[in-house]
Amino acid sequence: SKFEYVKAFEKEVYLLPETYMVVRVDGRGFHKLSETYKFEKPNDLNALELMNKAAQSVMEKIPEALLAYGDSDEYSFLLQKNCEIFERREAKLTSTFSSTFTAYYNFYWKDYFPNSPLTPERLPTFDARVVLYPNQQNVKDYFSWRQVDCHINNLYNTTFWQLILKKGLTPQESEKRLMGTLSSDKNEILFTELGINYNDEAEIYKKGTVLIREWELKDDQPSLNERELSKRQKDRLRKKFRKAKIQKYHIDIINEGFWNERPWLLES
Amino acid sequence: SKFEYVKAFEKEVYLLPETYMVVRVDGRGFHKLSETYKFEKPNDLNALELMNKAAQSVMEKIPEALLAYGDSDEYSFLLQKNCEIFERREAKLTSTFSSTFTAYYNFYWKDYFPNSPLTPERLPTFDARVVLYPNQQNVKDYFSWRQVDCHINNLYNTTFWQLILKKGLTPQESEKRLMGTLSSDKNEILFTELGINYNDEAEIYKKGTVLIREWELKDDQPSLNERELSKRQKDRLRKKFRKAKIQKYHIDIINEGFWNERPWLLES
């Protein structure tokens, strides 16, 4: 029809080839949402496990996602460097990840919050973005950045809430008490004033959650550079990926050892 | 931390100011999904009304959306030309619309398909994109394009399925029968061979659905150019938008009359 010219106004952004793509989703307005549905403070185990369940489901649906790391209301997914998912179109990536994560989070909600049914006034939704990283060090640093952030937030939140719960401080007093304190100070407050050894806190709170597609490139397998693969080899590889089990950990990913033991994460 | 430099790799796309933004969401793999959940062919009224319900809910959550048009598994939302929603950041727009639409579609599913509960193997998800249009004519032409598309698809699908249902053709035979036919030919086949007057088909199938925020700029109201509004005026205006009723129609939007009667849609 004579209206079809409007299609030409669509602008495609094709993301740089051979570059790592990380997609991060983050809950929209979860400060409010965590109050509406009465999440436990500072950490609600069910809320975190529901995030993990949604992320794992996303990884099962999207085989190009090799690794995921999450804490609080966010999750980051690492895609294969060479993958041609959605022809590397940015809007397809952001919208599909946000939509798929949202669908699973909402679907499994009832299993994790059987007594707090969702109400249409406040359904959980997630924004998403893609970030490009040109080399392995950048990718490691990205995930380290998120895990350090998890640690900083969790140490703060733990101390903040324990001061309220155990010492009867008001939120304002607790905030003031922590202003300007270093990590070592918070550890000290927890230990001396509140009788808590921060090291004994649950690993899922301190470290967040890592999901890994447990898959290893064998010597007899074709190289992973998609450019060098035939259509059939690609399909076979994809199938293998899809079958690989996804494992859940609460471990240190800042350490080089983590990456050295799983070379396929960054080489593929 | 020393890892924070990775944040700088995030690239923000701020969409051109004073330009109309249209967000289109489209169901991912609805060909398959419509079979899994046994949608009626060619049109499933419940499926369409669920789309409408989700779109209306999105409009209620996002007051900047003035108009929406949908058919099949897609919906297009028109945002105010001057609006500063998400600072006009593209990834925020695409991911929020896809996520919010998905959340509502899944939430209300049970009301429209009480006998076909969702299964985690195939949850409904939606991609999204933003398209910019610099002037009013472009916007009208965009929505005309979608409505023409609805018409073309519906005329084809109606004839295709009626040939199967009433004349016992196989899908292959029906496809072959329609190859190369014009609209007038299909109307003729429907009328002469199948005893159907296409004009009598339901308006929602022929025209799709328009959702309009019924809101009118009064003379005593401030101009809508956000640049010229104070923070307080903006908030007041936003509130008004939020309160305005959203009406549902199955009417012709290709006609100039549609737009002339609702000048606020393109002027605000």
Add this chain to the structure above:
Amino acid sequence: SKFEYVKAFEKEVYLLPETYMVVRVDGRGFHKLSETYKFEKPNDLNALELMNKAAQSVMEKIPEALLAYGDSDEYSFLLQKNCEIFERREAKLTSTFSSTFTAYYNFYWKDYFPNSPLTPERLPTFDARVVLYPNQQNVKDYFSWRQVDCHINNLYNTTFWQLILKKGLTPQESEKRLMGTLSSDKNEILFTELGINYNDEAEIYKKGTVLIREWELKDDQPSLNERELSKRQKDRLRKKFRKAKIQKYHIDIINEGFWNERPWLLES
């Protein structure tokens, strides 16, 4: 060859259709360059006329440029809203305008500065950018912005240098004297202390220079919407553009009258 895959890393940005494109070139490091070649202060008429010559030559080479406005070391070119120059590829536009402007500026240098030959240590070069404007008001405001800027700078520079030349102030003293002054204050200083009526200054200094392709859409001519033109009609139109004379003015372009008298500038 097996190396050809690298071509795919090139990213094309196609600028939004039906949107005004303005290309602005600006001299690189002209603060230093104006000292090297001893430009007169605050305004060097030869330098300005060389800018005008280069800009006019650019317009002759690139018929899509309808209007240009320049002052100091910068020039802005307005392109037809619908033009498909370089398929609207951004890098082609910026690099071609900067290159072409540079070539002419250097070529004609000897005619305007016969006694200051160029030295390879400091050749004049220009950066360039494209800016998109969706509607006529934006375009008018853009050019008004540049002319207001010319006025502000010229009033300041005139007063600054006259204080030095006529009153023997050092640059530091002159700067200090003008700190915090309004336009009216500077006019007053010029008039009372320096015996200069700012209104009597040369128009080219106060208003900058406008170059206009003097071309008018006649009723018997095809519409200018390129979409609706055949290849042959387009070529004929382009030829007409190329032939139209380019006129030079030093006039007010902030006034609505300027645009109303030349409707083709914004309608084509």
Add this chain to the structure above:
Amino acid sequence: SKFEYVKAFEKEVYLLPETYMVVRVDGRGFHKLSETYKFEKPNDLNALELMNKAAQSVMEKIPEALLAYGDSDEYSFLLQKNCEIFERREAKLTSTFSSTFTAYYNFYWKDYFPNSPLTPERLPTFDARVVLYPNQQNVKDYFSWRQVDCHINNLYNTTFWQLILKKGLTPQESEKRLMGTLSSDKNEILFTELGINYNDEAEIYKKGTVLIREWELKDDQPSLNERELSKRQKDRLRKKFRKAKIQKYHIDIINEGFWNERPWLLES
């Protein structure tokens, strides 16, 4: 002024950090230009050396350019991976390279073509683009791609023109003669029919020209990751770069050896 809002329509593209940037300039319409100024066919040594002179001058002006490769009417410049030149703004890069290259090419023209002065109807101009490459292999492949292209074109052009010059073929006949021939066929034609050993052709024609900033990272020097350098260290480094001699070669850059011997090209 009230017009300043238009500045916000400028869109900056900041290129991905830690990614190699290659800027390629290419003569605009050099097919025609080479006829206007009577370049020798198929290779005009003066034209090529003028390209080299312009490229070398660009490298002297822009110390971030480590390497350049050129042939025919094009030149590609490799920038340091970590460099923050122009804050990595794309339009600044393309316009500055095209403008600077153009200025030098035009300036030195008279030294290489003393008998063919430039005329304003056809001044040499150059377009430019930036391409991003995430890793070392991509960069090597990029330059290999250009050198292979040089070889293919030169072998073709040499044979094409020798058939005309020595065998009296018309251009049409020569073109037809070469249609469908492989490299080996052309070598054979040259040798058997035209008495030319392609290997004996000048290296500058067969290999193009490489310009290298001869600079080596010593062990006692700071790392080149700009993030880890203080402002002062950066300035010292930049100074060193600026002083390093630029050497000209006509050698094979496809070979790994070329890169291994000059590790600083890809590591810095």
